[in-house]
Amino acid sequence: MSAILEELAGLVAAGKAKIVPGKVQEALDAGEAPIDTLNCMIGAMDVVGERFKNNEIFVPEMLIAARAMKKGVEVLKPMLAEEGGVNAGKVIIGTVAGDLHDIGKNLVSMMIESAGFEVIDLGVDVPAEKFVETYRANPDTKIIACSALLTTTMPSLRDTVALINEQDFRKDIKVMVGGAPITAEFAAEIGADAYTEDAASAAAKAKELVA
Amino acid sequence: MNTITFTNENKTIQAENGENLLILMRRAGFKPDAPCGGNGKCGKCKVTLGDGSTVLACQTKIEGDLTITDIHGTPQDAQILMDASIPAGKKAAAVPRDNEIGEAQEKIPVSGPMLREKKVTVRPCPNGESISDWTRFAEGVGEPVKVDPRVSSKVGRMARGNGGTVYAVLFGNEVMDVYPESRDCYAAAFDIGTTTVAGYLLRLIRAGEEEDSEKTEPCVVTTDSCMNPQAQYGADVINRANYALENGMEEISACIHAAIQKLLDSMADKAGISTEDIFLISVAGNTCMHHLFLGIDVDSLVHAPYNPAVSDPMILRASDYELKAHEKTRLLMIPNIAGFVGADTVACLVATGLAEQEDWTLLIDIGTNGEMVLGRNHKMLACSTAAGPSFEGAGISCGMRGSAGAISKVVWADDHWECGVIGDGKARGICGSGLLDLAAELLRSGQMDEYGELDESPLVLTDGEHSENGKPVTFEQKDVRQLQLAKAAIASGIHLLAKKQGIGIDEIRTVWLAGAFGSFLSPESACRIGLIPEELNGRITAVGNAAGEGAKMVLTDAQMWEYAESISKESGFLELAAMPEFQDRFVDELMFPE
Structure with missing residues (x-):
């Protein structure tokens, strides 16, 4: 990796959202390919995710780094679109009906995006039907990911997954669930394909599910 | 008999020779702190005597009259903040409102005191007529009152046996009861917090007041507090609500009713009155506590x-x-604003008169949730932030509540940490105000960067040799992260409220911090770490338990009760989670100011 990309990776990992876009531009001006620049940042986020999994860093740093990455990607987006970019597939993500919490969901969204997916983020308080409708509009979707942060909205997560499970397209997609009160047992019980404990594992799991 | 005078507490008790001062203090209801049980070891029951000397109460035998000027120790659970210190200035004023309450409530007083005593002359029923006791009593009252079977059953006989005179206790157009003599009438105010419950007993009417030319102001005669027993069903409102949803309301409601009853009983006991003399009870609490108290379904709340x-x-x-008090005791439930901005916030607004301020004023009540209101001139906007319990010590490796043994003040003295410990004993952990100081000092001394990265983790504040339990009090990198999350939640709330009100942070002239944490934290440290924007440094005042103060105020003056309703309706609510810029702001605020 060139010195400038190494520097960029360091800046992303440190979450320097203000400096990252300029550094991306600098890298491009120095002749780095957009795709290499993106991969450099994805690599940095992988490291961040790994450190998070190992309890070396915590949610705040993840959020800060993920945002720095996002700022960098914004610079690259027009160029990547021209090149076709990297696309591991589409992921529909949202916090289930009755729940307005989205920081965890956003983190997963950013990590999955960093892993090369195209993410359709439906936001918070998403009715179950909305997940289904969005799939119908985007039949190339590979994964639907649903989040519930409150103990009190776990039933809503159950209903959402139940509705998705009834659909004819169910065999073509994977369903991931997550959120603070969710467990792997609960995920299995309600018929989801995967549960991960944190955002970094979610990104890795998503890659694994579509591989 | 000897007279023991507590000058600070304005209380005098009688004691026999040879009685133990600590036991006397307990009997007097002072809750002296004596963790060692009064055997002279811990030194917590220290008192200052009239001649300036200090003694241990537990080691002091009464041998004559004694004056105690200061009781030093306060027990751990007395960390529940009872007092308010509302800055002088423009206070709440009753707001004219339309009277279209429709079928809603029975009419309560529109102005003047909530509870009144009236001396009533009941004329005898002339022979040859058959005018009811009630009618003649009502005539004597001289204003329209609601007919009441219980009062009518006794008023005739009481008047006849009392020279035609009875004393009626009135609440609006309601006759609460009648008595042959004028009497003291009381009310109780409660601030039901998620963690603690504070109760205040107020005397609203003094016996013989009507004859006195000078009216006595309602006064607090005693207070008491306890931990909220609902804590056994979950520490935070979400878990408690969840318990209620899964297991029904009954149990969780009943336990708070029992706790309130216990406080009613103990306060009546301390004041030497019967609970039957308590005619009004007011309750302020967050919306979840409010609903759980009334047994109202919390489904929509969560x-x-x-x-x-x-x-x-x-x-x-x-x-x-x-609740067992007087048979007709009324329960005044202070209104809520939103699901996570409840009657406690309304009570704070009543107490502080925020709506009446001409300059932009910010009220923050930091508990497990940080509720805040930004407003002036009746243009108020409230929000609630999920600060989490970090400031109460939860989730922090050596965190604890602000009680004895907690490090509450921290200074970096070039090569070591100097820690102030609550109770002046040995340190056991660190509480919220200590955390703020610590983070501020770490930033100042360059031992932590703006991203919250510590040079050294864990760092030792007090080593095992000097701590209370032989274990060092430490602070770790992950504790910084918890602090960042809590701090970012509050700070982004402040910024978004200001934005929504269309003002810059600098336009906020005054910040009022309500609640225990707000009273003990150092405003400089709070600003240094960006919990409160730096621009507001120097404009911050602690207002104490403003919620309790508001709960008391609605009991004394009918206008205040009306005022509570009008401001609860006036106040807007901002759902931070629904604001697209919340996430960005939150992440911005995770960082410390440079």
């Missing part, structure tokens, strides 16, 4: 959009909620 089942003020019968 599902988006998190609206309350009911926000309106309510005047209910205490007996319907298992």
Whole structure:
């Protein structure tokens, strides 16, 4: 990796959202390919995710780094679109009906995006039907990911997954669930394909599910 | 008999020779701190005597009259903040309002004191007529009152046996009871917090007042507090609500009713009165506590959009909620604003008169949730932030509540940490105010960068040799992260409220911090770490338990009760989670100011 990309990776990992876009531009001006620049940042986020999994860093740093990455990607987006970019597939993500919490969901969204997916983020308080409708509009979707942060909205997560499970397209997609009160047992019980404990594992799991 | 005078507490008790001062203090209801049980070891029951000397109460035998000027120790659970210190200035004024309450409530007083005593002359029924006791009593009252079977059953006989005179206790157009003599009448105010419950007993009417030319102001005669027993069903409102949803309301409601009853009993006991002399009870609490107290379904509270089942003020019968006081005691439920901005915030607004301020004023009540209101001139906007319990010590490796043994002040003295410990004993952990100081000092001394990265982790504040339990009090990198999350939640709330009100942070002239944490934290440290924007440094005042103060105020003056309703309706609510810029702002605020 060139010195400038190494520097960029360091800046992303440190979450320097203000400096990252300029550094991306600098890298491009120095002749780095957009795709290499993106991969450099994805690599940095992988490291961040790994450190998070190992309890070396915590949610705040993840959020800060993920945002720095996002700022960098914004610079690259027009160029990547021209090149076709990297696309591991589409992921529909949202916090289930009755729940307005989205920081965890956003983190997963950013990590999955960093892993090369195209993410359709439906936001918070998403009715179950909305997940289904969005799939119908985007039949190339590979994964639907649903989040519930409150103990009190776990039933809503159950209903959402139940509705998705009834659909004819169910065999073509994977369903991931997550959120603070969710467990792997609960995920299995309600018929989801995967549960991960944190955002970094979610990104890795998503890659694994579509591989 | 000897007279023991407590000058600070304004209380005098009688004691026999040879009685133990500590036991006397307990009997007097002072809750002296004596963790060692009064055997002279811990030194916590220290008192200052009139001649300036200090003695241990537990080691002092009464041998004559004694004056105690200062009781030093306060027990751990007395960390529940009872007092308010509302800055002088423009206070709440009753707001004219339309009287279209429709079928809603029975009419309560529109102005003047909530509870009144009236000396009533009941003329005898002339022979040859058959005018009812009630009618003649009502004539004597001289204003329209609601007919009451219980009062009518005794008023005739009472008047006849008393020279035609009875004393009626009135609440609006309601006759609460009649008595042959003028008497002291009381009310109780409660601030039901998620963690603690504070109770205040107020004397609203003094016996013989009507004859006195000078009216006595309502006064607090005693207070008491306890931990909220609902904590056994979950420490935070979400878990408690969840318990209620899964297991029904009954148990969780009953236990708070029992706790309130216990406080009623103990306060009546301390004041030497009967609970039957308590005619009004007011309750302030967050919306979840409010609903759980009344046994109202909390389903809507914990599902988006998190609206309350009911926000309106309510005047209910205490007996319907298992509260034993006077048979007709009324329960005044202070109104809510939103699902996560409840009657406690309304009570704070009543107490502080925020709506009346001409300059932009910010009220922050930091507990497990940080509720805040930004407003002026009746243009108020409230929000609630999920600060989490970090400031109460939860989730911090050596965190604890602000009670004895907690490090509450921290200074970096070039090569070591100097820690102030609550109770002046050995340190056991660190509480919220200590955390703020610590983070501020770490930033100042360059041992932590703006991203919250510590040079050294864990760092030792007090080593095992000097700590209370032989274990060092430490602070770790992950503790910084918890602090960042809590701090970012509050700070982004402040910024978004200001934005929504269309003002810059600098336009906020005054910041009022309500609650225990707000009273003990160092405003400089709070600003240094960006919990409160730096621009507001120097404009911050602690107002103490403003919620309790507001709960007391609605009991004394009918205008205040009306005022509570009008401001609860006036105040807007900002759902931070629904604001697209919340996430960005939150992440910005995770960082410390450079």
